[in-house]
Amino acid sequence: MTETFCIDRPSFDPATGEARFPYRLGALAFTEVLALPAGADERTAQSPSFRKLLDLTAIVLGVSYFKLRAPFAIAAPDIPLTASERAFVIDVYENGMGEFYARNQLARFGRLSLSAPEDAEERKPAPDLPERTLLPIGGGKDSLVSADLLAHTGVAFTPFAVNPKGPILSSIAAIGTEPLYVTRTLDAEMIRLGQQPGFYNGHVPSTAINSMVAALCAVLYGYSQIVLSNERSASEGNVMFDGRETNHQHSKSLGFELLIADVLANATGGALRYFSLLRPYSEARIASLFTQSTKFDSVFSSCNRNFRLTGNDGPLWCGECPKCHFVFLIFAPFMAKDRLLAIFGKNLLAEPANERSFRELAGLAGQKPWECVGEILEAAACFYTLTRHADWHEDAVVRAVKADLFAQYGEEKLQLAMAECLTDSHDHHIPAALAAKVAAYAV
Incomplete structure (x- = not known):
């Protein structure tokens, strides 16, 4: 297979809130669009942190287009990456796509190549982010337990969702706090091709995708932490395939949480925290x-x-x-x-x-x-x-x-x-002061 999946540089218009992500797969071209709240601060949108996060978001969103052919070569010719960011990207495209490979019987682990310019600046300057919390809501029990724990420990938060529907909307209505929503529009041709012979389809790491979109919003609209609701059970895999344990929930696992938390911290000079409030729990x-x-x-x-x-x-x-x-x-x-x-x-x-x-x-x-x-x-x-x-x-x-x-x-x-x-684990990434408050309440 000689095809290359190419991730081109994304663009963002702060006035309209529209971010555009172009991709190429052989002779095929696609564009994905995110609609963020309009009227963002233009200086923030031009900051090194936001630019870095926009580039990384483009790479992570790209899995939906990559999977059509699952080529061995990935190229981001205009997106500079540090060594740790390269490791993060390979993890997303290997372990994050593990279920996709296993169910399509595609051997890709350790075989993908990533071509991108070097970024020698490991840590970007820190933006000024107020102490505010963004809480992704998935519509299930987990994020609602997080909402309850935050409320009872005195941590104000903004519910967050990408393409909210059904129980996400009804859950946020029951929470009763003004939310922040993003609309994600996948390229229609990608969706069509995914149903055609000669193209693959399957699972992508949606938590990784939504986390990157949340990070964009955190920097753009001023939030110092993104609080996930992933439990410790998410780290258990499903099957062994191609010499590696594959996990449907890889991007909810503790290993991935630590990886993306480090990437987001470096992209924001340590200003943005990312952790799961429910990691101690089964x-x-x-x-x-x-x-x-x-x-x-x-x-x-x-x-x-x-x-x-x-x-x-x-x-x-x-x-x-x-x-x-x-x-x-x-x-x-x-x-x-x-x-x-x-x-x-x-x-x-x-x-x-x-x-x-x-x-x-x-x-x-x-x-x-x-x-x-x-x-x-x-x-x-x-x-x-x-x-x-x-x-x-x-x-x-x-x-x-x-x-x-x-x-x-x-x-x-x-x-x-x-x-x-029913015994809480100490293997988590929650800031110590918050962990103590939550532990005192959740008895």
Whole structure:
């Protein structure tokens, strides 16, 4: 394959808020457009920090166009990169695209080349960013738990979203704070070609993409920190492929968080912080925190049907996908049964047709689904809790998996796993003062 994926220099008009990102793939040309709030300060838009972040955003957004042919050569002829930025780009295009390669059987790990000019200035001058917080909202439970933790620890924040729809809009409405929205318009020809023979399609690291867009907004509109809502479970991979563990949630992992946090800090002279507030927690622990308030019960959803390009005209929860099954499973040990059934509209553990999906989540069949779901042992531990729970132990799926669950893991291992799920980790990147406040509240 001799094609090169070429990332040209992006442009930004502060008066209109329009950023344009041009790409070339062989003879094909594409342009992606971001619409940021209009009327940004022109001097800020011309600052070294914003220019650097705009260039890096162009590279990260490029994965959507690169994947059409997945060539071995990537070129950014007009975008200077430092050594650490090169490592970051290769990580995005290798590990961030790991699921895409695995599902398309493409060997790319360690084989990609990146051509770009050298940037000898490792750290840009620091812009003056006020102490304000940008909180990306995804519409699911996690970012709403972050919103609750920030509110209770006295940290004001602005909800942030790219192309908000469905549960993102309803969740932000329930938060009740003025948001900052960005509209992302993918090139229509890229979308069309992705459905044609001779071109590839598949997963891209959306958290990396949205994080770079958030960083643009942080510098442009004055925010000193971007607070993510990625849990520790996100660091667990799905399968081994091409000699490497691939992870559907790579750009939510702790490893990627540390990498991008360093890149954003260098691009802004240390002025911009990036970390996940939920990194100490398992998915089960986050579920237990969510149950402390009912105000988001009718507005949130993790079901992917809400986030399709074509929209969703059905309920917030389809009840059929691995995301629905996993969220139901981790809520069940902590939430009153009638409340959980009211959220989902039905009892997903009472339907035998769901058994195979639940078995995959708990490591009793197949592989961990290519979804944003928690650790396999965590799911198994939640099942163990349900086998001993008066409200759930008689449900069809719980009864069906019980014997195999005990045979594969043993009671002692499952008990210890559940205790570990509810023990907060110290392996995180949260500023010390905030971490102490959150720990004092989240008991």
